[in-house]
Amino acid sequence: xxxxxxYILSAFIGIGLAAASGFRVFLPMFAVSLAxxxxxxxxxxxxxxxxxxxxxxxxxxATLIEVLAYYIPVVDNFLDTLSIPLAxxxxxxxxxxxxxxxxxFPQWALALIAGGGTAATIASGFAGTRAASTATxxxxxxxxxxxxxxxxxxxxxVLAIFLPVIGFILAIALLVVVIFFGRKIWRKMKxxxxxxx
Numbered sequence: 230x231x232x233x234x235x236y237i238l239s240a241f242i243g244i245g246l247a248a249a250s251g252f253r254v255f256l257p258m259f260a261v262s263l264a265x266x267x268x269x270x271x272x273x274x275x276x277x278x279x280x281x282x283x284x285x286x287x288x289x290x291a292t293l294i295e296v297l298a299y300y301i302p303v304v305d306n307f308l309d310t311l312s313i314p315l316a317x318x319x320x321x322x323x324x325x326x327x328x329x330x331x332x333x334f335p336q337w338a339l340a341l342i343a344g345g346g347t348a349a350t351i352a353s354g355f356a357g358t359r360a361a362s363t364a365t366x367x368x369x370x371x372x373x374x375x376x377x378x379x380x381x382x383x384x385x386x387v388l389a390i391f392l393p394v395i396g397f398i399l400a401i402a403l404l405v406v407v408i409f410f411g412r413k414i415w416r417k418m419k420x421x422x423x424x425x426x
Contacts, residue, residue, distance in 0.1 A: 245397055246323035246324065
């Protein structure tokens with residue numbers, strides 16, 4: 230059991246970070262970069278670039294731009310089309326960064342399935358929520374969605390790094406909620422579109 234405990238903990242951290250990437254692409258990257266730069270979490274040799282000052286500065290600037298851009302009408306919906314593939318990549322990278330002694334193939338296979346899948350599911354759910362908000366409130370409610378996403382990304386990043394078990398449980402709960410409500414929102418949007426035609 231002691232042999233697999235580090236892998237389980239790494240998986241918890243990775244899933245939590247991937248979930249955070251589903252909310253915002255760059256904020257979790259910035260959190261990991263800051264945590265590794267400060268020495269709070271270790272990084273394997275393949276991911277030492279995440280610990281560097283250039284990555285910390287770049288992800289910090291990208292985070293600020295991304296957060297602010299989601300408050301601009303029309304731009305927020307455009308960013309949703311980019312966020313799902315980017316979140317999948319970010320979630321995969323952040324998940325893979327937590328496994329130091331796993332072979333390359335299993336590391337990236339797990340990263341794409343667990344990390345990328347988690348990030349893509351949450352990103353898709355919130356893209357659907359923003360689309361529903363745009364359709365039903367004319368975009369007025371989009372700022373609430375944007376604020377919720379940013380808060381979610383920050384909270385999930387902190388929990389994943391410092392309280393990974395709680396972060397993991399919350400990530401799984403989020404996935405269940407997003408899948409359940411995502412289906413409901415999708416059905417309502419289809420009904421709304423068919424009525425308006």
